[in-house]
Amino acid sequence: MAAALLAACGGGGGDSPAGGPDTAPQTAVPPTDAQAARFLGQAGFSASTTDIGTVKSVGYAAWLDQQFAAPRTQSHFDWLTAKGFAVEAYRNSVAGVDATLWRKLIGSPDQLRQRVVLALSEIFVVSMNGLPVSWPGLATAAYVDMLEERCFGTFRALLEAVTLSPAMGVYLAMRGNRKEDAKTGRQPDENYAREVMQLFTIGLSQLNPDGTPKTSGGKSIDTYTLAQITALARVFTGWDFDTAAPNGADASYMKRPMVNTASRFSTGAKQVLDVTIPDTADGAAAMKIALDTLAAHPNVGPFIGRQLIQRLVCSNPSPAYVQRIAAVFDNNGQGLRGDLRAVVRAILLDTEARQPAANPGGGKLREPVQRLVQWARTVGMTSPGDLWAVGDTSNPASRLGQSPLRSGSVFNFFRPGYVPPNSQLGNNGVTAPEFQLCNESTVAGYLNFMQGLIGNGIGDMKPDYTADLAVAGDAAALVQRQALLLAGGGLSDTTLATITTAVATINASTDAGKLNRVKASWLLLLAAPDYQVQK
Numbered sequence: 302m303a304a305a306l307l308a309a310c311g312g313g314g315g316d317s318p319a320g321g322p323d324t325a326p327q328t329a330v331p332p333t334d335a336q337a338a339r340f341l342g343q344a345g346f347s348a349s350t351t352d353i354g355t356v357k358s359v360g361y362a363a364w365l366d367q368q369f370a371a372p373r374t375q376s377h378f379d380w381l382t383a384k385g386f387a388v389e390a391y392r393n394s395v396a397g398v399d400a401t402l403w404r405k406l407i408g409s410p411d412q413l414r415q416r417v418v419l420a421l422s423e424i425f426v427v428s429m430n431g432l433p434v435s436w437p438g439l440a441t442a443a444y445v446d447m448l449e450e451r452c453f454g455t456f457r458a459l460l461e462a463v464t465l466s467p468a469m470g471v472y473l474a475m476r477g478n479r480k481e482d483a484k485t486g487r488q489p490d491e492n493y494a495r496e497v498m499q500l501f502t503i504g505l506s507q508l509n510p511d512g513t514p515k516t517s518g519g520k521s522i523d524t525y526t527l528a529q530i531t532a533l534a535r536v537f538t539g540w541d542f543d544t545a546a547p548n549g550a551d552a553s554y555m556k557r558p559m560v561n562t563a564s565r566f567s568t569g570a571k572q573v574l575d576v577t578i579p580d581t582a583d584g585a586a587a588m589k590i591a592l593d594t595l596a597a598h599p600n601v602g603p604f605i606g607r608q609l610i611q612r613l614v615c616s617n618p619s620p621a622y623v624q625r626i627a628a629v630f631d632n633n634g635q636g637l638r639g640d641l642r643a644v645v646r647a648i649l650l651d652t653e654a655r656q657p658a659a660n661p662g663g664g665k666l667r668e669p670v671q672r673l674v675q676w677a678r679t680v681g682m683t684s685p686g687d688l689w690a691v692g693d694t695s696n697p698a699s700r701l702g703q704s705p706l707r708s709g710s711v712f713n714f715f716r717p718g719y720v721p722p723n724s725q726l727g728n729n730g731v732t733a734p735e736f737q738l739c740n741e742s743t744v745a746g747y748l749n750f751m752q753g754l755i756g757n758g759i760g761d762m763k764p765d766y767t768a769d770l771a772v773a774g775d776a777a778a779l780v781q782r783q784a785l786l787l788a789g790g791g792l793s794d795t796t797l798a799t800i801t802t803a804v805a806t807i808n809a810s811t812d813a814g815k816l817n818r819v820k821a822s823w824l825l826l827l828a829a830p831d832y833q834v835q836k
Contacts, residue, residue: 333357334353339790342835365645377405391438404684404687413645426713427468443468447463470540470542478493494533497595498533505524510602512627542559563583566583574598602631614653665733669701669743677764702747716734718734773809779818780822784826784832787827791831800826
């Protein structure tokens with residue numbers, strides 16, 4: 302698999318300035334089936350024959366417009382409430398959260414929104430495993446609902462919503478953070494001050510517009526100091542749940558931004574990087590200055606833009622690709638900074654995304670959750686009882702080794718700068734974040750889990766093989782159909798021939814034989830390295 306990804310990445314990033322967000326071939330020549338399927342695998346999770354037809358008919362940009370305009374489906378918070386999880390018996394439980402997350406990832410028609418929300422949840426990380434508070438399940442649900450609401454708005458609005466989210470407040474210890482006390486020696490907690498800079502906005506090193514680090518004397522230049530973390534921590538004091546509003550006694554406060562208590566807020570002037578926050582600024586005003594300053598930092602465009610490219614298109618984007626996206630982040634063409642809708646559009650329409658040969662950094666290992674969701678959508682999995690009982694898929698030996706909103710730490714399931722050691726990728730300096738999850742245990746666990754899903758479904762969720770069975774008598778046609786939907790033309794002729802030969806050995810003279818062909822073909826394709834490595 303590493304060799305396959307290396308081939309897709311071309312051994313590392315390049316600096317060619319050619320291409321851009323507006324140069325993708327979307328008007329002169331309609332995309333082919335394979336090109337449309339590949340686009341859908343980046344812009345969402347899966348490619349149905351209907352979606353392929355739509356993309357070919359209207360083009361990439363118009364399909365994105367349709368998805369941007371798609372209405373949101375029932376919120377996670379409301380679904381949990383309707384299912385009875387907002388009652389006292391579940392006060393300390395995350396029951397139902399996995400189900401509602403799979404409900405939207407697999408079943409919601411606004412798949413661009415769901416794909417971007419998944420990406421944001423892996424950048425602005427909250428994990429339900431790290432919420433020692435009442436109503437952790439509803440806190441998680443409200444957090445993901447907030448990402449849905451903000452994912453196509455401005456970065457600045459998203460950053461504030463993340464900062465004041467009750468779930469984030471608990472996860473990174475800002476909720477209940479109090480001002481310094483000279484008598485006891487208490488100091489404000491620095492956790493959120495550190496992570497809002499390191500992970501959510503500017504990163505550890507000063508960056509050029511193309512995402513490469515600025516250097517001095519051959520060494521990268523830090524974006525902030527330990528003293529600046531300590532200074533910023535004073536801004537993040539006095540914040541707590543908004544339980545004073547109507548219905549504050551129930552869990553609805555998990556949907557409201559936290560509020561500031563003046564008596565717990567640090568007094569005096571404060572600092573955010575090199576900007577002074579005057580002592581006259583109350584908690585809300587100080588927060589605004591701090592977030593305005595961080596969101597305006599020149600690092601944010603390349604730092605966040607590169608990670609979004611990684612989550613949607615490729616692991617090791619070229620500096621030129623990053624620079625084009627950072628430019629859109631800085632100005633959407635109408636003077637607006639941090640327009641996430643414009644950024645997502647630019648990422649997906651960029652020449653390096655649409656034309657694999659133009660992107661020397663093209664290719665990424667599909668993360669396990671993405672593989673499961675893609676297959677489940679492709680085979681039309683639904684939950685007639687609205688149960689969505691996939692459950693927690695974190696176990697690496699028997700499931701995926703990854704489960705939505707269950708990261709082991711704020712650093713996500715994998716680091717954006719991860720370079721696999723002792724590998725061709727490592728030798729060539731190719732970043733491949735998802736390979737941090739790839740080992741002997743997760744490879745076997747994933748395949749065993751998928752074999753069970755292919756064969757039996759899970760709970761009331763059953764795959765619909767009607768379209769596959771219609772062509773199962775022709776092994777080559779069956780494999781070609783499934784490969785198009787999964788890989789969008791990304792599988793080699795050798796892989797296709799190998800799988801077709803294996804599938805053809807299964808007798809298809811009976812309905813049972815045809816079904817076995819269908820199941821075997823899906824499993825072999827899902828196991829193929831050049832499917833798992835999205836090109």
